Amino acid sequence: MAIRIDLTFDCADARVLAAFWKTALGYVDEPPLAPFATREEWLASFGPEEAGDEEDGAWLCDPDGVGPRLSILRVPEPKTAKNRLHIDIRVPGHGTAGERWARIRAEGARLTAAGGSVLVEVDGHHLVMADPEGNGFCVAARAA
Structure with missing residues (x-):
């Protein structure tokens, strides 16, 4: 188990x-x-x-x-370094590479509106983002 x-x-x-x-x-x-x-x-x-x-x-x-x-x-201490573990948010759906990338970018825009920020766009593949306190996470397409 x-x-x-x-x-x-x-x-x-x-x-x-x-x-x-x-x-x-x-x-x-x-x-x-x-x-x-x-x-x-x-x-x-x-x-x-x-x-x-x-x-x-x-x-x-x-x-x-x-x-x-x-x-x-x-906690009283501030964040001082890159996290060694991060969350990957996987957007659902199939389709062409362009359609998957559009869904990834739309999710990035939604999370930016919620207080996150895009740090890096790995064009056509995934976004590296940060939450409101700087914790890194990625947004990518769900594996088929």
Whole structure:
């Protein structure tokens, strides 16, 4: 049996980064763990020294339960280097190379409007992008 993984982003602003990745991946806020009705209740269960606040993190999940959960956690240190692991967003659909490239560029435009930025266009193949906090990811066509 395969092991499920979560991906965790360190960040300066969990709300901004969560909003971007919800838009990028179609993810939703993960419901709180039972028996808690809200994230606030869950955080309060840790006690005042450990609880932090709602702005310290965000937890996202694939609404279909297929993709990995994302944990987005505020940390005091700034990002200082290129990430050694990145996400590839794969746009669906077949067609000609030109049609696939048009879909990749359209997805790049959508993610730029959501707060991302295009760093490099590898013409006809993929885009190298960054989320609002500079974490790199790529946009490419889904493999056939």
